[in-house]
Amino acid sequence: MKFRTRAIHAGQEPEPLHGSVMTPVYQTSTFAFEAPDKPRTFDYSRSGNPTRQALEECLASLENGSRGLVFASGMAAETTLLLQYQAGDHFVVSDEIYGGTYRLMMNVMQNKGIEITLVDLSDLTALEDAIRDNTRMIWIETPTNPLMKVVDLEAITGIAQKHGIHTVCDNTFLSPYFQNPLDLGVDMVLHSTTKYINGHSDVVGGAIVVKDAALGEKLYFLQNATGAVPGPWDCFLVLRGLKTLALRMEAHNQNALDLAQYLETHPAIKSVLHPGLSSHPQHALATRQARGYGGTFSFFMKGGLEAAYHLLGALKLHSQAVSLGGVESLIEHPWSMTHISMPEAARLEMGITENLVRVSVGLEDIEDIKADFSQALASLT
Ligand SMILES: Cc1ncc(COP(=O)(O)O)c(C=O)c1O
Secondary structure (H helix, E strand, C coil), X not given: CCHHHHHHHCCCCCCCCCCCCCCCCCCCCECCCCECCECCCCCECCCCCHHHHHHHHHHHHHCCCCEEEEECCHHHHHHHHHCCCCCCCEEEEECCCCHHHHHHHHHHHHHHCCEEEEECCCCHHXXXXXXXXXXXXXXXXXXXXXXCCCCCHHHHHHHHHHHCCEEEEECCCCHHHHCCHHHHCCCEEEEECCCCCCCCCCXXXXXXXXXXHHHHHHHHHHHHHHCCCCXXXXXXXXXXXXXXXXXXXXXXXXXXXXXXXXXXXXCCEEEEECCCCCCCCCHHHHHHHCCXXXXXXXXXXXXXXXXXXXXXXXXXXXXXXXCCCCCCCEEECCCCCCCCCCCHHHHHHHCCCCCEEEEECCCCCHHHHHHHHHHHHHCCC
């Protein structure tokens, strides 16, 4: 079935007892056994819960995978995934990543004896050069948060497969509606479901989806063994959000492209980082690899910290908040907000400067969104 149909129905049958069309919230920690040696399908909600299972099956279907696993946050999904590796293993990690992922890699995993090399994954020679005998995994984010760099998933997975190395792709920015990394050879797709997948800024959650059944089983073992699972109510909300993912992504995409084009010509803006603009260095790759560009992008202002802070304060419709992917527009300053967990030198090396601003373009009327920017930018002296 097509994406929109699967987003509404995959993993979700009317409930058999009363025929409830919506998946019920099975708000229970435990399930009665028929006898000590006869558990039913579910026995304990850390190990499995029907509301969670419906969400996991729906996400697996939307990413063209065989197994989906959901977690209490995107970071919980990342941590659980990384627990399959051992001290002495080496990761190649994209040199542009979400600040929380950077912190987990550099301040937690490295302390546990994992070796990490940060690499510009758009440079395939640099990637080949970074691979060692003990390299076990390549961590990819595309487009990257917040600099919107796009990397070639097929080229990277081709190299990884040649060396027998796992690949992970954080697909949070595009969602499965626009990009399916598993179809391009990636082994594990990761999501912060907090963002577009839920779409309403009222849940924190994460997910991993894989194609390979044995890898799925290994990750399920870790999910149950470590226990960073979401509650049934959160799973219900994310399932409800998923039903409109296709419609929301189309509208986010349209609004974001429209705003990016507007900002690109504004005299107060230095440059706009949006893969849908022909000025974006990987515009052709982004257009070939994904079916859309998403709803979040960044731009550099003329002026420095003061100009950026002024803009954030002067916007009226846009809340100053981290996160992205909700129906409402949000504005943030990566230097001071989402990427503050990275040391200053690392931020600068990545290209995150004080005049960089990231916007999560919501589903409000685009004329109101542009009018808000117009009045805020006009108030800059
Ligand atoms: C690209 C990306 N990956 C992972 C995460 C972490 O997800 P969570 O905040 O749900 O733990 C975020 C959060 O902002 C993100 O932007």
